[in-house]
Amino acid sequence: MTIDQPSRLGSKPSQPGSPVAFRLDAASGLPTYMQLVQQVEHALRLGYLKPGDQLPKVRDVVGSLAVNPNTVLKAYHHLETKGLVEGLPGQGTFIRATLSRVPLAELTELRRSLLAWLVTADAAGLDQDGMVALVTSAMHEFREHRGAASGERKGVA
Amino acid sequence: MNVVETSGLGKRYGSAWALRECSLTIPAGHVVALVGPNGAGKTTLLNLVVGLAAPSAGIVTVLDGQLAGSPAALDGIAFVAQDMPLYKNLSAADMVHMTRNLNRRFDDSYAKARLAEVGIALERKAGKMSGGQQAQLALTLALARRPNLLVLDEPMAMLDPLARHDFMASVMAAVAEDGVSVILSSHVLTELERVADYLVLVSHGSIQAAGAVEDLLAGHRLLTGPASEIDTLAGRLNIVHAQRGEAQAHVLVRTDARTDSVPPGWEAHPVTLEELSLAYLREPGAAWLPGPARSRAAHSMEMAN
Amino acid sequence: MPWRRMAWVTWRQHRFALAGIVAVFGAAATYLMVTGLPMRAAYAAVAGCSPSSSDICRQAATEFLSNYAPGVGYTLGLLQAFPALVGAFAGAPLLAREFETGTFRYAWTQGFGRTRWTLGKLAPLAFMVTVVAIAFSGVVSWYLQPIVDAGDNNGPLYPTVFDLTGIALAAWTLTAFAIGLLAGTLVRRVVPAMFAALALWAGLAFVTGAFLRPHYQAPVVTTNPNIPIGAWVINQGWFKDGNPASLDTINRILTPVDVRAITPDLFQPGPSTPANLGDPVQYLIQHGLMLLTTYQPADRFWTFQWIESGWLLALSLVLFVVTVWLVRRRAA
Numbered sequence: 001m002t003i004d005q006p007s008r009l010g011s012k013p014s015q016p017g018s019p020v021a022f023r024l025d026a027a028s029g030l031p032t033y034m035q036l037v038q039q040v041e042h043a044l045r046l047g048y049l050k051p052g053d054q055l056p057k058v059r060d061v062v063g064s065l066a067v068n069p070n071t072v073l074k075a076y077h078h079l080e081t082k083g084l085v086e087g088l089p090g091q092g093t094f095i096r097a098t099l100s101r102v103p104l105a106e107l108t109e110l111r112r113s114l115l116a117w118l119v120t121a122d123a124a125g126l127d128q129d130g131m132v133a134l135v136t137s138a139m140h141e142f143r144e145h146r147g148a149a150s151g152e153r154k155g156v157a
Numbered sequence: 158m159n160v161v162e163t164s165g166l167g168k169r170y171g172s173a174w175a176l177r178e179c180s181l182t183i184p185a186g187h188v189v190a191l192v193g194p195n196g197a198g199k200t201t202l203l204n205l206v207v208g209l210a211a212p213s214a215g216i217v218t219v220l221d222g223q224l225a226g227s228p229a230a231l232d233g234i235a236f237v238a239q240d241m242p243l244y245k246n247l248s249a250a251d252m253v254h255m256t257r258n259l260n261r262r263f264d265d266s267y268a269k270a271r272l273a274e275v276g277i278a279l280e281r282k283a284g285k286m287s288g289g290q291q292a293q294l295a296l297t298l299a300l301a302r303r304p305n306l307l308v309l310d311e312p313m314a315m316l317d318p319l320a321r322h323d324f325m326a327s328v329m330a331a332v333a334e335d336g337v338s339v340i341l342s343s344h345v346l347t348e349l350e351r352v353a354d355y356l357v358l359v360s361h362g363s364i365q366a367a368g369a370v371e372d373l374l375a376g377h378r379l380l381t382g383p384a385s386e387i388d389t390l391a392g393r394l395n396i397v398h399a400q401r402g403e404a405q406a407h408v409l410v411r412t413d414a415r416t417d418s419v420p421p422g423w424e425a426h427p428v429t430l431e432e433l434s435l436a437y438l439r440e441p442g443a444a445w446l447p448g449p450a451r452s453r454a455a456h457s458m459e460m461a462n
Numbered sequence: 463m464p465w466r467r468m469a470w471v472t473w474r475q476h477r478f479a480l481a482g483i484v485a486v487f488g489a490a491a492t493y494l495m496v497t498g499l500p501m502r503a504a505y506a507a508v509a510g511c512s513p514s515s516s517d518i519c520r521q522a523a524t525e526f527l528s529n530y531a532p533g534v535g536y537t538l539g540l541l542q543a544f545p546a547l548v549g550a551f552a553g554a555p556l557l558a559r560e561f562e563t564g565t566f567r568y569a570w571t572q573g574f575g576r577t578r579w580t581l582g583k584l585a586p587l588a589f590m591v592t593v594v595a596i597a598f599s600g601v602v603s604w605y606l607q608p609i610v611d612a613g614d615n616n617g618p619l620y621p622t623v624f625d626l627t628g629i630a631l632a633a634w635t636l637t638a639f640a641i642g643l644l645a646g647t648l649v650r651r652v653v654p655a656m657f658a659a660l661a662l663w664a665g666l667a668f669v670t671g672a673f674l675r676p677h678y679q680a681p682v683v684t685t686n687p688n689i690p691i692g693a694w695v696i697n698q699g700w701f702k703d704g705n706p707a708s709l710d711t712i713n714r715i716l717t718p719v720d721v722r723a724i725t726p727d728l729f730q731p732g733p734s735t736p737a738n739l740g741d742p743v744q745y746l747i748q749h750g751l752m753l754l755t756t757y758q759p760a761d762r763f764w765t766f767q768w769i770e771s772g773w774l775l776a777l778s779l780v781l782f783v784v785t786v787w788l789v790r791r792r793a794a
Binding site: 024032058059062063064065066067068069070071072 | 188322325326327328329330332333334351352353354
């Protein structure tokens with residue numbers, strides 16, 4: 001196969017104009033649009049995206065991921081409903097608000113206590129799937145108790 | 158606007174019907190996946206839509222009532238056939254020139270810019286290009302005509318994975334930019350799942366299912382439960398296909414996933430497009446066609462087993 | 463404007479075929495000129511001989527003919543293939559290749575439409591092959607001039623001469639093109655279509671020369687053994703008392719003068735043949751046999767040319783119409 005135009009890896013952004021680029025996980029059980037929504041929220045949490053930043057243009061996402069444009073539009077619309085982004089006609093989609101960010105120090109501390117818990121659970125004889133199941137059901141209980149009080153709150157995944 | 162409308166459409170070659178009783182209404186603004194096993198009738202249907210074949214029965218109109226194959230239809234529809242037909246001894250520039258000359262509407266600068274973008278030299282002869290480049294050239298010529306409808310017959314059959322990705326990315330970018338409607342056929346569903354938002358399932362010359370992917374998926378559920386309870390379930394819901402083990406069974410049922418409750422004793426899972434298509438293809442009598450409810454009821458009677 | 467653009471498409475796609483036709487014509491014309499010039503020079507000597515009815519001059523003419531006529535005949539035989547080849551190589555691949563390679567799926571889904579696209583290829587190429595053929599028949603006529611003037615037995619109506627001169631060559635070439643085009647549309651494969659076109663054309667040419675052309679006008683039937691110069695003899699036979707005379711009968715009559723008839727028009731004298739016998743044909747007539755000749759006179763050349771070209775043109779048009787009709791009907 002001949003290559004008419006050589007390109008250097010990563011030299012040109014495939015979704016230019018935006019700090020982030022989307023990817024797809026074919027193995028994930030999530031519908032595509034949900035994956036994009038989650039990637040935006042994740043990027044917000046990690047600080048890759050700040051208010052005022054532009055999300056990749058639909059055309060660019062579609063050109064690099066080969067997905068239906070409606071899927072991207074659906075994701076952006078979903079984010080708009082959540083109040084995270086706003087679409088400016090003719091200009092693009094921009095970040096509007098942030099997810100409440102947990103400071104790095106607190107994140108590190110939370111991570112440490114989680115790891116300690118995992119060690120304890122492992123010592124108690126729980127295998128990995130058992131741990132996941134336990135966390136999931138606890139999360140469920142937690143949600144039910146605080147979800148009854150307030151609706152979905154920003155920052156809670 | 159409806160890009161394709163057929164009513165009782167059929168095509169016969171000799172004494173064999175390649176397609177029969179095909180009634181479809183495909184709205185504009187979608188990427189339509191035409192899926193089915195080899196020999197199901199996909200190419201026949203596409204040939205009828207683009208006017209390469211004439212119906213043996215029924216009618217087919219395109220782009221809001223134009224007769225398929227009429228001058229208005231030819232103007233508005235761009236077709237790329239299965240083996241990417243190009244004149245092998247003509248250069249890319251020649252093919253652009255030829256396509257420009259044979260059509261009323263043609264965006265010459267778009268064509269040249271696109272070819273540059275995908276790295277195809279204008280002087281290169283079509284016969285000397287790789288499969289992926291030929292596909293991109295054929296696609297460029299089609300898109301430069303600024304069609305209302307783009308029809309692709311098994312466009313990825315002869316492309317390697319990278320070429321396939323680039324090809325679909327180009328098609329999707331055109332949809333995003335120009336709003337062109339697309340119908341593409343394939344016998345491999347997985348490569349169409351991410352791009353299609355409308356599905357037409359063809360099997361043995363007839364349409365088994367047709368509808369927006371959203372509606373299709375919302376209209377079905379995969380239930381897992383005791384195999385012994387299947388008959389009870391059949392009394393309540395339309396079963397499309399059941400996969401039984403000794404004790405456990407997975408059943409694909411027709412239901413409104415948004416509103417209907419899950420029958421007790423059964424676990425519900427969302428359905429993937431691939432699972433749904435396979436289930437229908439395995440049950441030749443099953444059909445899911447938007448239209449009079451009787452067509453579904455008639456088939457569900459056969460299915461209740 | 464759209465037709466001019468279609469003309470570019472036809473040119474770009476078929477320029478090699480067009481060039482090929484011109485090249486073949488050029489090569490054949492060159493050959494005729496190269497061999498024709500010496501022949502003309504040789505004939506100049508014969509033509510200059512005076513008085514033309516004297517034995518010496520007649521002898522010169524006969525010598526000229528025996529030197530050059532065979533070569534001319536051979537050349538004419540080869541040139542018979544000219545229209546057939548044009549038809550096979552220009553006509554057959556035109557549509558057949560599109561089917562064979564699948565490019566018709568591209569061409570017939572463009573906005574221009576398949577009917578106009580077909581016409582846009584058919585018309586320029588048909589015109590081109592016709593023009594080339596007309597030019598070539600002019601060269602052939604120039605080439606044949608000396609032979610004709612010297613009084614060759616094979617007159618202008620003779621099969622291998624007739625269809626290469628006048629307007630018949632153009633008509634036969636156009637017909638070959640039309641046959642090739644239709645064959646390509648039916649057979650859909652280039653090489654088989656070419657063979658089919660060649661076979662069909664050859665069949666038509668044979669049937670025309672053998673059965674049709676002799677009867678465009680009622681032939682002249684005569685008992686006069688002296689046939690006008692350049693006439694095309696269709697039939698000649700000996701009759702006795704109203705019935706065809708066998709070779710045996712002829713030989714029986716010739717026995718007294720020791721002449722043997724090898725064929726009804728070929729006589730071999732023997733050792734005891736009288737020196738003043740003269741023409742055996744006259745002898746046979748004097749002894750009760752009748753020589754019946756059916757022929758077409760040379761001055762009917764142009765009438766026949768118009769008749770033949772007329773029906774060939776009509777046939778070509780019918781074939782073109784059928785081709786376009788098939789294109790419109792053809793499913794993928």
